[in-house]
Amino acid sequence: MSPAHTLYTADWVLPMVTPPLPQGAVLVRDGQIAWVGPAAHATAHMPADTPVHALGTVALMPGLVNAHSHLELTGLRGFLEGLDFREWLRTLTIVRRDLLSEDDLLDASRLGIAEALRHGITTLADCTDSALPLAAMRELGVRGIGYVEVFGPDPLQCDESMARLRQRVAVLRAADTSLVRTGVSPHAPYTVSATLFAATAAFARAEELPMAVHVGESAAESAFVVEGTGPFAVRLRERGIAVAPQALSPIALLEDTGVLAARPLLVHVIRADDRDFARIADHGATIVHCPISNAKLGHGIAPLDRMLAHGIATGLGSDSVASNDRMHLLDEARQATLFHAVRSGSPDSLSAHDALGLATHGGARALGLGDTIGTIEPGKAADLAAFALDGTDIQPVHDPAVALVHALAGRATALLVMVAGRVLVRDGQLQAASADWEARQRVTAARLGEWRQRRSQ
Ligand SMILES: [Zn+2]
Numbered sequence: 256m257s258p259a260h261t262l263y264t265a266d267w268v269l270p271m272v273t274p275p276l277p278q279g280a281v282l283v284r285d286g287q288i289a290w291v292g293p294a295a296h297a298t299a300h301m302p303a304d305t306p307v308h309a310l311g312t313v314a315l316m317p318g319l320v321n322a323h324s325h326l327e328l329t330g331l332r333g334f335l336e337g338l339d340f341r342e343w344l345r346t347l348t349i350v351r352r353d354l355l356s357e358d359d360l361l362d363a364s365r366l367g368i369a370e371a372l373r374h375g376i377t378t379l380a381d382c383t384d385s386a387l388p389l390a391a392m393r394e395l396g397v398r399g400i401g402y403v404e405v406f407g408p409d410p411l412q413c414d415e416s417m418a419r420l421r422q423r424v425a426v427l428r429a430a431d432t433s434l435v436r437t438g439v440s441p442h443a444p445y446t447v448s449a450t451l452f453a454a455t456a457a458f459a460r461a462e463e464l465p466m467a468v469h470v471g472e473s474a475a476e477s478a479f480v481v482e483g484t485g486p487f488a489v490r491l492r493e494r495g496i497a498v499a500p501q502a503l504s505p506i507a508l509l510e511d512t513g514v515l516a517a518r519p520l521l522v523h524v525i526r527a528d529d530r531d532f533a534r535i536a537d538h539g540a541t542i543v544h545c546p547i548s549n550a551k552l553g554h555g556i557a558p559l560d561r562m563l564a565h566g567i568a569t570g571l572g573s574d575s576v577a578s579n580d581r582m583h584l585l586d587e588a589r590q591a592t593l594f595h596a597v598r599s600g601s602p603d604s605l606s607a608h609d610a611l612g613l614a615t616h617g618g619a620r621a622l623g624l625g626d627t628i629g630t631i632e633p634g635k636a637a638d639l640a641a642f643a644l645d646g647t648d649i650q651p652v653h654d655p656a657v658a659l660v661h662a663l664a665g666r667a668t669a670l671l672v673m674v675a676g677r678v679l680v681r682d683g684q685l686q687a688a689s690a691d692w693e694a695r696q697r698v699t700a701a702r703l704g705e706w707r708q709r710r711s712q
Pocket of ligand 1: 323324325382469522574575
């Protein structure tokens with residue numbers, strides 16, 4: 256049996272609620288943080304036989320919160336490169352439906368979680384069609400919410416979509432744990448009718464389910480909602496579905512249908528004005544900012560400054576690797592600061608400390624987990640990540656937050672990662688990795704490549 260107490264010391268500890276601590280220490284007891292402070296003071300706070308892990312030249316910080324992912328799409332990394340958004344979405348939908356088995360989607364989810372953990376991510380907020388990421392999260396010990404997606408642009412489909420959603424959620428929820436919860440996600444305004452939005456919101460509120468919605472992502476979506484025009488309108492009319500202007504904006508549509516009242520996590524929110532942000536703030540809804548995915552799909556730079564000015568709980572998300580190619584939250588933090596500086600013309604308008612805050616307690620609050628995770632404070636869960644700061648491409652370190660966001664972003668592998676005190680990455684090695692997942696994914700990738708070649712002939 257592992258001892259109840261363990262002390263971790265590090266050259267830097269970043270509690271996130273207070274400035275970085277040089278030569279700091281974190282005492283973990285029964286999966287929770289018992290104490291944090293200068294290493295020199297630790298002995299007064301722990302039993303004499305407490306094991307000590309001296310991590311050395313590292314930054315020890317709260318585990319990163321990836322507030323938007325699609326784990327089941329991990330096998331589509333690089334597969335949809337350069338497609339315009341509607342074609343990107345259409346190809347993705349066909350591939351997921353026709354070419355990927357449940358085993359493929361489960362392996363993809365496992366590989367996505369392995370990537371997350373190696374990069375210090377301890378919590379995932381995952382939107383999923385298959386619901387298999389929920390099983391993978393439970394299997395691998397990470398913390399997360401799996402939002403089960405519901406689709407149905409035709410109001411006539413609403414009852415059928417809701418019946419299926421209720422049935423799936425009942426089954427999935429029975430397997431919820433203290434770490435992994437089931438939620439729901441009406442996908443987006445161009446794939447979900449106003450009727451279905453209203454029904455899903457009522458269901459989420461009645462059942463107290465977490466909810467996530469993609470919204471304010473593209474010009475095509477705004478044209479569809481506000482004017483009933485554009486490529487999504489054309490496609491739905493081709494399918495015989497009536498399309499009309501629906502609301503002043505996609506966010507207004509969510510307010511009108513009762514979705515905002517269910518306090519959802521809003522994904523992207525690139526296209527929104529101050530009236531929209533006031534609507535979001537008034538209802539206590541939250542946002543996940545996905546700077547790299549937004550840029551890669553050519554959708555734009557979200558007005559993060561306005562989200563924060565309105566006091567909206569905001570986190571960072573990678574989105575799927577099909578629109579990012581990496582799942583690396585430090586990379587998202589770096590990109591968020593760079594875009595912010597470009598937009599404002601000021602170099603420190605979003606500091607590295609602020610960006611790390613979004614990647615930790617910002618995401619935690621956006622997911623309603625602010626009391627449990629996101630900072631290193633006594634009483635919170637011991638969800639921690641440690642990144643090495645030695646090496647000539649990182650040193651010298653004058654400020655560990657700047658080193659993490661600007662020098663390590665995109666390339667750092669975490670040395671140590673734990674969730675609720677359970678070590679999942681030790682010495683940079685994932686404890687539960689399996690070579691079988693990768694071998695099977697290579698076979699799947701070859702099949703996808705052949706499919707695309709046949710299609711282009
Ligand atoms: Zn997404």
